[in-house]
Amino acid sequence: MGSLFIKRRIKSRYTFEEMKEIAKIELEKLKNMPDEDENIDYSDIPPLTDEELAKFKPARLRQKKSQNIAS
Numbered sequence: 001m002g003s004l005f006i007k008r009r010i011k012s013r014y015t016f017e018e019m020k021e022i023a024k025i026e027l028e029k030l031k032n033m034p035d036e037d038e039n040i041d042y043s044d045i046p047p048l049t050d051e052e053l054a055k056f057k058p059a060r061l062r063q064k065k066s067q068n069i070a071s
Contacts, residue, residue, distance in 0.1 A: 014022065
């Protein structure tokens with residue numbers, strides 16, 4: 001049996017020009033936000049050595065193969 005898709009058009013509350021103005025305001029707010037990294041104290045984290053960094057592998061290579069525990 002075929003599928004039935006109903007396409008509904010949702011009326012926008014804003015005109016294109018209003019959306020452009022809203023986007024400009026939001027971008028300006030983002031630009032003026034303080035950088036949160038400035039407030040984070042990293043002094044208690046020891047730096048990694050080159051040897052430790054060389055051991056890192058991408059997450060996709062570290063994932064374990066899934067096991068079927070039901071059987």
